[in-house]
Amino acid sequence: MYRIVEARIRAALREFLNRRGIQDIPVVTQRPPSVAMGEVATPMAFELAPRLRRAPRQIAQEIATELAAIPGVARVELAGAGYVNFLFDRAAFFAAAFSEAANPGGTLRADRALAREPKCVVEHTNINPNKAAHIGHLRNAALGDTFVRLLRRAGRRVEVQNYIDNTGVQVADVVVGFTHLENKSAAELRSLAAAPRFDFFCWDLYARVTQFFEEDQTRLALRGQTLAAIEEGHGAEAELAEIISVAIVRCHLRTMERLGVQYDVLPRESEILHLKFWDAAFQQLRERGAIHLASAGKNVGCWVMKLPERPPGPGQETQQFPKLQSNPPGAEPQETGDSDDDAKVIVRSNGTVTYVGKDIAYQLWKFGLLGRDFAYRRFYTYPNGHTVWTTTTDGGESGAPEFGHAADVYNVIDTRQAYLQKVVVAGLRALGFEQEAARSVHFSYDVVALSPRCAAEMGYTLAEEEMRKPYVEVSGRKGLGVKADDLLDELESAARAEVDARHAGAPEAERARIAHAIAIGALRYFLLKYTRTAIIAFDFRDALSFEGETGPYCQYAVVRARNIFRKMAEQRLHFSLEQLDDAAEDQASFKDFLKSGEGDDLWELALRAGSLDAQVATALSAQEPAFVAKYAFELAQAFNLFYHHHHILSEAHAAKRDFLLRLSRLVERQLVTALDLLGIEAPEKM
RNA sequence: GACCCUGUAGCUCAACGGAUAGAGCGCCUGCCUUCUAAGCAGGAUGUUGGGGGUUCAAGUCCCCCCAGGGUCGCCA
Known part of the structure; x- marks a missing residue:
């Protein structure tokens, strides 16, 4: 909702500039330091001052008086040496955000319209x-x-x-491993590949092959021959490569499925070659x-x-x-x-x-x-019915999407x-x-590396020089790295221990489900909270944490909100969740609870909850998922503060209690949406 | 050598050129008959690597240094 009001303000400011024939000054808006000063501000007057040859404060005054009424904005004020602050109509914002959140599909298009979308x-x-x-x-x-x-x-x-690079050096090396270190026939390999954790076996074998080559450089010829055979696509080595790569891809899909990641198509390099x-x-x-x-x-x-x-x-x-x-204008055309x-x-x-x-x-x-x-064939169908396709040379199956x-x-x-x-x-x-x-x-x-301590914990001996570095590079060749499924297993068992301690009576399947959600929440949040340019120096202590700025912290806030609603239903208050969601008739009272001064803390929470759209837009334009993670955490944090200050169900003032319930409902929905964008599910209990 | 990224609290990281640079972790002290404490409250630490410049305004933009990482292959 925030984005909508902000866009209206920006349009009005643009209009102000247009009336003066100014095109080259950008409309800049920002958040004032506190809600007491409003929700949107512009420092534009500072930039206009030299142009219009008047004091910023005076220009700010002109902006404030000349702007036509903006829906959603209650007041415009001047502040400082020339800021123009816009103060929202809090009750209207809350009502709009509330109904917007109640229609999560509102921003998604109908299938037919989506099909025409680029x-x-x-x-x-x-x-x-x-x-x-x-x-x-x-x-x-x-x-x-x-x-x-x-x-x-x-x-x-x-x-x-x-993309599946199934004809590259890395696959060739493992083929060398199976032929020269393990002496496996295609049939033997086939049964080995069907066994669980075949990918773990190959992890170790790959490291052994690396060593095999290091011991005697002439053995590298084996790699070259194998690679050529694989690229050609015929013969025993190509068959082994196919068995290995298909089996490993299935392992990878399973691993990624654990964290809720699905694909539409797996284009393979072998088809790029053969077609x-x-x-x-x-x-x-x-x-x-x-x-x-x-x-x-x-x-x-x-x-x-x-x-x-x-x-x-x-x-x-x-x-x-x-x-x-890099080059200043007028750089010489290169000597070609x-x-x-x-x-x-x-x-x-x-x-x-x-x-x-x-x-x-x-x-x-x-x-x-x-x-x-390519031609395509079905590769795998997920439990939700979605099919991932892969490429093939010969005819393929019908029914593939474009x-x-x-x-x-x-x-x-x-x-x-x-x-x-x-x-x-x-x-x-x-x-x-x-x-x-x-x-x-x-x-x-940027990459995920290991903290030196972590590498040492995993039994890898580091040179003194490496020990001083802030991080150690992961190396598949050396077999140095934390395997995804190992980490997931550790996360699940750690989460499981916490769940068992809290919900000893819950059925086994439910406890497993909750532990899984928490494990994934912790992992995905951990991987997403860093901006893209940060190198993650992996450490088990941080990754396994369920407290502080973590996924489980955010999930817990949702669970708390839901507990309130469940208790509400048990206590049979005068209205149900449906009535709670239909907020239209109670709008008049919102103003009282959100009014400036005593209502500021509630307003801050409501504003934050209603700002999801703006955060998503920013994350998208910056291509920075970490912004959404940060938002989810801050919203959860604000909700926890609110939760601590207000005991909702025992609130004596009925209208206020209803309002607090609606505010909680808004937060819950926005937080669930934000977490869903991060691929994190909020469990029913924790 | 060229290019890219990074340098912010003890540690890990945030901060569209804007108002008082913020979180988490760690440390210390409190708070569980309550909508479950995976929580909350309080305690303090900053010459934003250094130096110039642009600007009404610089952690953020420009230049020069310093430090760390990465890339520049008839590997992928």
Whole structure:
């Protein structure tokens, strides 16, 4: 609701500027330091002062007197040296926020309208299918999934893709492990792969293979041979690779399902190869001159792409790569042509295509620009009935939705791949797809590392130098890392112990359900509360915490609110939850309880609860899920304070009690919505 | 060497160029016959790495240093 009133104020301010013919001064609004000063403020008068040659205070006065009445705004006041403060009509805001919260589907579109909506493709997770997922992968999936939820809440049509690199070095290494260290036949591997925790077995095997190579470098030839066989797609090694990667993908889907993450389609690299996606992309790139054959220098014999020094377009790229404008205007046009040494190799001199090349083809396909498509088959159906599809070469199954053809593409990939993502975008631009290049977003985030103490706890011996560092990098190759399912198991058992202590009498299944919700709440909140640029130095103590700024804290606030409603029903108060939700007839009394001064604390809570829409909008435009996490925590915190100050059901004044109940109801609903956006479920009890 | 990210309380992190820089953890002290204490209240710690500049206003923008991390491969 806050966003709606704020938008009206901004429109009125824009109108004020327009009347004076001012176009180049932005309308700036902010939150005043306290609700006593209002809910929206503008410092615009300061900026206008030199322009209009009058004192800020005087201009502020003009703004205040000239603005027409704004619905939802009760008063306009001046403050300080020139701030204009807008004070909301508190009762009207509360009533509107209350009814808005009662219609959670209000912002979601009808299916038919949604089908016409331009599509966003969000690619996330993308774990190499050769071993168990670790905490770093969890951060990727939690960020991606939450961003998907935010987009959907904003009414966007979203397709979730999880790219499977099933023909890469990492899979090849595990194949080497099974053939040369384990001596497994395809049949033996098949039964092994069907066993639980096959991904854990591969985790260890992968580390063993790394060591196997280190002991004797000539063994690396095995990797090369295996890789070639897998890419070719025939023979025993290709069969093993297929068994491994499919089984591991199923493990990953199960792991992610534990934390509520689902996918729509799993595009596989093997199909990108076998369906000749690269040939189609290569043809376009060559015809448009985006790549050329290097004739001299270290890259001789390779097809390479030169990256422009500066984005050629009118600065569109600055949206995706802020703070990039390195060169001052008038920088010299680069000396082209001389050397291809600094160009990016796309096709190797032996004719094979690099990872980036395949990624360009994939990105083109996402936008529907490649002129080719996969065939699809069903891979897995979730308990809620949703089906995730995967790609296939031969005909495929009928009934697949239309995948790809995106208007916007978000690639959730850690910051270390920023350069490669830039190359992919440059590729689109070089092909003349300016629009799509501008709509290709690298949703970048920093990695999860281990605190040195954590690494030591896990039995990893650190060099002295590493011990001094703030964190230690996770390494799948070395087998150093916290496996996702291990962490989830630990979280669930810790949560379970707490639940058992509090609800010894509850049925087993219910206790398990609650413990699961708490574990996921703790984990997802932990992964989402950091902004994307923060490196998470993982530590079990922080991750396993259920107190303070955590998911369970937020969940607990919801449970408290619901306990009030349950007790209310038990006490058979004069109205039911339905009547509580129908607040229309009691609006007159809201004003008394929210009035300035004594009602400020209640108003602050109501305002915060009614600000969810603004927080979601900010999180979406900043592509920063942490904003929603922060909001949920602050709302929970404000509610706990309120809960402590007001004993609602014993409130003697009936009208006030009813109001406090409605305020609690508003908070509960908004908090549930915010948590849902984070992928966190609020259990009935805790 | 070039480019990117980071530097804020003891620790981990927040803070659209705006009014008094905030949370959590940890530490100390209180509060459970109550709508369950996974909670609440109180206690204090800041030269926002350093130095210049722009601005009515800088933790935030620009420049120069310092420190840490990352990327720049015919790996993915």
